[in-house]
Amino acid sequence: GAGVSQSPSNKVTEKGKDVELRCDPISGHTALYWYRQSLGQGLEFLIYFQGNSAPDKSGLPSDRFSAERTGGSVSTLTIQRTQQEDSAVYLCASDSSRTYSGANVLTFGAGSRLTVL
Amino acid sequence: AQSVTQPDIHITVSEGASLELRCNYSYGATPYLFWYVQSPGQGLQLLLKYFSGDTLVQGIKGFEAEFKRSQSSFNLRKPSVHWSDAAEYFCAVGSRDTGRRALTFGSGTRLQVQP
Numbered sequence: 001g002a003g004v005s006q007s008p009s010n011k012v013t014e015k016g017k018d019v020e021l022r023c024d025p026i027s028g029h030t031a032l033y034w035y036r037q038s039l040g041q042g043l044e045f046l047i048y049f050q051g052n053s054a055p056d057k058s059g060l061p062s063d064r065f066s067a068e069r070t071g072g073s074v075s076t077l078t079i080q081r082t083q084q085e086d087s088a089v090y091l092c093a094s095d096s097s098r099t100y101s102g103a104n105v106l107t108f109g110a111g112s113r114l115t116v117l
Numbered sequence: 118a119q120s121v122t123q124p125d126i127h128i129t130v131s132e133g134a135s136l137e138l139r140c141n142y143s144y145g146a147t148p149y150l151f152w153y154v155q156s157p158g159q160g161l162q163l164l165l166k167y168f169s170g171d172t173l174v175q176g177i178k179g180f181e182a183e184f185k186r187s188q189s190s191f192n193l194r195k196p197s198v199h200w201s202d203a204a205e206y207f208c209a210v211g212s213r214d215t216g217r218r219a220l221t222f223g224s225g226t227r228l229q230v231q232p
Contacts, residue, residue, distance in 0.1 A: 004160065033219070042121070042207065043161075045219035059219060091160065102149045102211025103168055106220070108160030 002026075004109035006092050012115045013082055021077045021112045023092030031097055032075050033106060034067055037089040046090075049075060050100060082116045089113050119144040121208050123223035130198050131231045138193040138226050140208030149211035150191045151220065152182055156204045164206075167191065178202070203230045 005024040013019050025032050034046040045059035049069045060066070064082075069075040079086055093106040120143045130136055142148060149168055153161040165176025172184040182193045191208060205227045209220040 035222075040126075040224065042222035042224040043209075043220075045221075048219065056219075093160075102213055102220070103166075104211070105151075105163055105166065106161075108153075108162075110158060110160045 006109035025094030029094035033093045121223035129229040151209040
């Protein structure tokens with residue numbers, strides 16, 4: 001697509017429920033990132049996918065968080081047994097590079113706002 | 118570990134006034150440096166970036182930033198602010214070490230523009 005698309009844009013859930021957040025990157029972008037933006041905080045890196053390589057999961061805060069990327073395109077971030085501290089905006093980004101570099105320019109989606117009651 | 122500090126959480130300027138948003142970083146060498154802007158309900162958009170060379174870089178929407186190695190700073194400037202510039206601004210550093218596969222972002226500066 002023309003941009004990075006994320007759904008849902010807003011999600012309200014009860015503590016203990018599982019949630020899935022979806023990201024559809026720009027067509028042809030092999031690199032995909034998930035970041036978390038908590039209130040008053042900067043963006044926190046969660047996970048990085050590059051093509052068919054094993055993802056870099058070093059930013060996932062706990063084993064309740066997982067992500068997958070099917071067919072090298074759409075990605076789903078899953079949060080199990082949600083807690084109130086999981087409330088945040090979850091941002092997805094993609095870039096066209098075939099290898100990682102700190103110089104990569106990311107294109108971000110509008111984010112999914114998660115509220116855990 | 119690399120880090121980014123944006124000392125100003127919230128800044129208010131009058132339309133037409135000049136603007137400077139501060140960014141300081143901590144990194145062992147010269148990092149890749151970025152400024153992104155986030156308008157309400159939208160994703161982050163790249164304003165400008167610095168990789169090497171001329172330390173004054175120009176970006177979109179009339180913004181510029183200057184890399185100062187001695188001060189470990191990469192401040193964002195605009196000579197005359199427009200009401201549409203109201204948004205949140207994030208400074209970020211990218212590592213030249215490919216072992217760290219993520220940008221490090223500051224906590225952001227929210228800009229309010231008064232008419």
